[in-house]
Amino acid sequence: MNNEPNVTVNDPNDDLFYFIDSDAxxxxxxxxxxxxxxxxxxxxxxxxxxNIVMLILLALIVIVAFVMPRFWVYDPMENVTNAATxxxxxxxxxxYFGGFSLKWILGTGQLGNSIFYGIVASSRTSLMxxxxxxxxxxxxxxxxxxxxxxxxxFDVVMLVIYNIIANVPDLLLISVLVYxxxxxxxxxxFALTVTGWLAxxxxxxxxxxxxxxxxxxxxxxxxxxxxxxVISKNILPFLTSVIVTLLATNLPGYISSxxxxxxxxxGLSASVPSLGRMIGEAQNSFLTFPWAFWPPVAVASAITIxxxxxxxxxxxxxxxxxxx
Amino acid sequence: MAKYLVKRILFSIFSLLVVVMVVMLLVYTxxxxxxxxxxxxxxxxxxxxxxxxYEYTMYQKYGYLTYVDYMTFLANKYKDEVGxxxxxxxxxxxxxxxxxxxxxxxxxETVQEFIRYYAEKGYEIKYLEPETFKSGRVxxxxxxxxxxxxxxxxxxxxxxxxxxxxxxxxxxxxxxxALTDDMRYxxxxxxxxxxxxxxxxxxxxxxxxxxxxxxxxxxxxxxxHINLGTSFTSYRGQEITTVITTPTGDIKPRMTQFPxxxxxxxxxxxxxxxxxxxxxxxxxxxxxxLYPDNYTTGAYFRYGFSMLENSFVIGLIAVAIAYAxxxxxxxxxxxxxxxxxxxxxxxxxxxxxxxxxLAYIFMFAALGTTVxxxxxxxxxxxxxxxxxxxxxxxxxxxxxxxxxxxxxRYMIDQMNSDYVKFARAEGMSEREIYRIHIxxxxxxxxxxxxxxxxxxxxxxAIITERVYAVxxxxxxxxxxxxxHDNGIIVACTVFYTTLSIISLILGDLLLAAYDPRISLxxxxxxxx
Numbered sequence: 079m080n081n082e083p084n085v086t087v088n089d090p091n092d093d094l095f096y097f098i099d100s101d102a103x104x105x106x107x108x109x110x111x112x113x114x115x116x117x118x119x120x121x122x123x124x125x126x127x128x129n130i131v132m133l134i135l136l137a138l139i140v141i142v143a144f145v146m147p148r149f150w151v152y153d154p155m156e157n158v159t160n161a162a163t164x165x166x167x168x169x170x171x172x173x174y175f176g177g178f179s180l181k182w183i184l185g186t187g188q189l190g191n192s193i194f195y196g197i198v199a200s201s202r203t204s205l206m207x208x209x210x211x212x213x214x215x216x217x218x219x220x221x222x223x224x225x226x227x228x229x230x231x232f233d234v235v236m237l238v239i240y241n242i243i244a245n246v247p248d249l250l251l252i253s254v255l256v257y258x259x260x261x262x263x264x265x266x267x268f269a270l271t272v273t274g275w276l277a278x279x280x281x282x283x284x285x286x287x288x289x290x291x292x293x294x295x296x297x298x299x300x301x302x303x304x305x306x307x308v309i310s311k312n313i314l315p316f317l318t319s320v321i322v323t324l325l326a327t328n329l330p331g332y333i334s335s336x337x338x339x340x341x342x343x344x345g346l347s348a349s350v351p352s353l354g355r356m357i358g359e360a361q362n363s364f365l366t367f368p369w370a371f372w373p374p375v376a377v378a379s380a381i382t383i384x385x386x387x388x389x390x391x392x393x394x395x396x397x398x399x400x401x402x
Numbered sequence: 403m404a405k406y407l408v409k410r411i412l413f414s415i416f417s418l419l420v421v422v423m424v425v426m427l428l429v430y431t432x433x434x435x436x437x438x439x440x441x442x443x444x445x446x447x448x449x450x451x452x453x454x455x456y457e458y459t460m461y462q463k464y465g466y467l468t469y470v471d472y473m474t475f476l477a478n479k480y481k482d483e484v485g486x487x488x489x490x491x492x493x494x495x496x497x498x499x500x501x502x503x504x505x506x507x508x509x510x511e512t513v514q515e516f517i518r519y520y521a522e523k524g525y526e527i528k529y530l531e532p533e534t535f536k537s538g539r540v541x542x543x544x545x546x547x548x549x550x551x552x553x554x555x556x557x558x559x560x561x562x563x564x565x566x567x568x569x570x571x572x573x574x575x576x577x578x579x580a581l582t583d584d585m586r587y588x589x590x591x592x593x594x595x596x597x598x599x600x601x602x603x604x605x606x607x608x609x610x611x612x613x614x615x616x617x618x619x620x621x622x623x624x625x626x627h628i629n630l631g632t633s634f635t636s637y638r639g640q641e642i643t644t645v646i647t648t649p650t651g652d653i654k655p656r657m658t659q660f661p662x663x664x665x666x667x668x669x670x671x672x673x674x675x676x677x678x679x680x681x682x683x684x685x686x687x688x689x690x691x692l693y694p695d696n697y698t699t700g701a702y703f704r705y706g707f708s709m710l711e712n713s714f715v716i717g718l719i720a721v722a723i724a725y726a727x728x729x730x731x732x733x734x735x736x737x738x739x740x741x742x743x744x745x746x747x748x749x750x751x752x753x754x755x756x757x758x759x760l761a762y763i764f765m766f767a768a769l770g771t772t773v774x775x776x777x778x779x780x781x782x783x784x785x786x787x788x789x790x791x792x793x794x795x796x797x798x799x800x801x802x803x804x805x806x807x808x809x810x811r812y813m814i815d816q817m818n819s820d821y822v823k824f825a826r827a828e829g830m831s832e833r834e835i836y837r838i839h840i841x842x843x844x845x846x847x848x849x850x851x852x853x854x855x856x857x858x859x860x861x862x863a864i865i866t867e868r869v870y871a872v873x874x875x876x877x878x879x880x881x882x883x884x885x886h887d888n889g890i891i892v893a894c895t896v897f898y899t900t901l902s903i904i905s906l907i908l909g910d911l912l913l914a915a916y917d918p919r920i921s922l923x924x925x926x927x928x929x930x
Binding site for chain 1: 413414417418420421425428429432433752753755756757758759760761762764765768771772861864865868869877879880883884891894895898899902903906
């Protein structure tokens with residue numbers, strides 16, 4: 079088959095054919111369907127109808143919690159001198175305060191405070207708390223976890239610290255801290271974050287260690303890629319879905335923590351409206367004055383369920399294997 | 403393996419010490435110490451310098467500082483110089499009274515000696531000046547005091563705490579000159595109350611060091627004593643170990659014979675547990691007739707469970723139910739993945755995982771009390787056994803959710819592995835594959851947590867115990883923190899941390915025993 083190819087070169091003036099230049103840039107490109115990671119994530123995420131419903135609900139709660147307090151100022155002590163306003167059911171409250179109003183739609187609490195305004199103000203605290211705590215803990219945890227998993231020297235030191243702190247029950251640590259630093263909003267954030275990042279960092283360390291020793295990462299290191307670049311380009315993108323999964327369990331977790339700590343009297347102080355405190359105050363008479371108890375419970379549960387379900391679905395969607 | 407365990411335990415003890423030290427440092431330095439007196443009636447009744455002196459005594463008792471009173475110093479000094487009759491010595495009386503005179507006090511030679519002596523040792527000298535009315539009469543509680551105060555070093559505090567942690571009774575423990583050396587012993591004796599033998603001591607704090615009786619666990623001891631710490635405020639002055647192990651009910655009298663009346667036919671109704679008798683130096687006349695020796699103070703028999711038992715019983719039943727129900731349900735869900743049963747199970751899991759425990763425990767409480775008419779508050783229950791239903795269910799329903807979630811997850815992970823495909827190719831039935839291969843391998847991940855969940859019952863449950871008002875140990879720490887009870891906070895730190903360390907070690911051991919592929923001691927070979 080070594081014959082010369084039998085090619086007939088046509089007259090260059092032929093209308094049907096013409097020469098093109100070889101394009102060096104275009105020939106480097108590989109033709110494949112366009113793939114954008116985040117676009118695919120959201121495509122998979124919005125394929126589920128339940129996520130759209132959840133997102134709308136969340137948006138509604140966020141808008142109500144952050145915009146409404148600008149117009150309605152929640153003052154738990156406004157009727158404190160008027161004992162006739164204490165513990166009124168929604169119907170009684172509206173009759174007492176003259177006709178239908180959104181303010182009294184859930185009745186009054188044990189000091190004549192509006193339950194509805196209280197819930198709105200408290201949800202704002204809860205949402206802010208969980209976003210701030212998650213942001214701090216995740217950022218610190220991921221940065222330190224990435225270094226921890228990458229550097230063997232750092233690993234030795236951190237493991238000793240981790241083994242000491244991991245032996246202490248969380249509740250003990252947080253409550254002792256709240257006891258010491260006080261119970262305002264920022265001290266509370268401090269108590270939740272001062273060691274909260276450690277568990278995240280430890281979890282992340284293990285994941286980084288697994289990826290660190292994969293062949294492609296090894297090859298990259300052999301070629302002399304700087305550590306920062308290896309972490310940010312080789313390892314972190316691989317762990318996006320891990321990060322989202324962590325976030326999905328962490329975010330609602332802080333709301334539960336606040337509820338629990340405020341309920342046992344170690345959470346936010348009385349000056350900060352919080353769902354945990356509202357529940358704690360109403361719990362003794364939850365069978366007699368149910369309107370003061372169940373709405374905050376329901377709102378807290380709704381927020382955590384929405385965050386949890388959306389988080390889980392986003393975590394599923396962020397796994398590239400589901401993008402097919 | 404043994405080497406690994408020893409290493410691990412030593413490290414655990416080290417980390418326990420670090421944790422205790424950090425917590426001690428935090429609570430003793432950052433929390434205002436005056437909170438001790440918030441609920442103290444004795445403190446309220448005192449005023450002026452008497453109150454300050456009382457504060458110093460309490461601070462010393464709770465380990466904040468040590469102090470020496472000028473009077474003690476004086477007494478020792480004159481005892482050496484003059485002898486036993488020093489109280490009548492003129493120089494002593496003069497030196498004693500000088501601190502009541504503001505202006506002359508600091509010029510006195512003995513006072514100067516006291517100040518020099520203790521200043522050299524690093525003590526701080528505090529002179530509480532006598533408070534007088536204009537007439538010169540001393541105000542109530544206004545007597546002057548001279549003290550040398552030494553703030554305790556945190557390391558020393560930790561050392562003292564560790565030193566007093568475990569005490570073993572010896573026959574030389576009781577300091578009483580009436581008890582000569584040949585009267586002191588520790589020996590086997592026949593126990594008249596149980597009919598069996600007991601180890602009895604004389605000169606020890608407790609009379610019966612080891613004995614049998616008809617209460618669970620049938621063999622008891624007073625020999626070894628663990629002191630986790632002493633309560634400051636909520637259980638004023640009581641040791642935390644005593645608080646949590648003493649039954650909470652009323653005293654329980656029964657017909658018995660006092661030790662001196664044994665052998666006669668004189669029976670008395672009494673609730674005293676004669677196995678717990680402790681030494682007293684001054685025996686009252688009434689007691690001398692009832693007891694043949696100085697061991698006259700004992701604890702009472704009481705009805706009901708102790709705080710620890712309450713929490714443990716509720717927790718243990720809940721854990722048993724959770725494993726008995728949660729694991730099979732998780733397996734079932736995995737087998738019927740994506741079918742109706744699985745979907746219902748998932749909704750339940752999301753409910754338990756996402757809804758704050760506080761919220762769903764109240765939901766269970768409301769459902770149980772209104773629909774099923776179960777007793778709500780623990781103490782108000784007419785039928786005692788029914789009082790356990792709601793707390794146990796509240797705990798069990800949570801654990802069931804968690805176990806279902808993980809069992810399902812791990813089973814599904816295993817279902818796609820090669821060995822399952824191979825087993826299927828071999829012709830094993832689905833039943834066999836699930837029972838022999840998948841569930842056993844999935845259990846590997848869950849085995850590690852089993853000791854932790856069982857030991858965790860000793861810690862109690864905070865919300866559940868609060869909601870149903872169960873007298874348990876769950877709220878020990880939270881109540882201690884609310885009442886600024888540093889003693890209990892430190893005790894709880896040690897208790898909780900020790901339990902969590904033990905559960906982790908036991909979990910690892912169980913895991914290694916369950917899965918022979920896992921070797922704890924082998925640290926080489928793997929990625930580092």
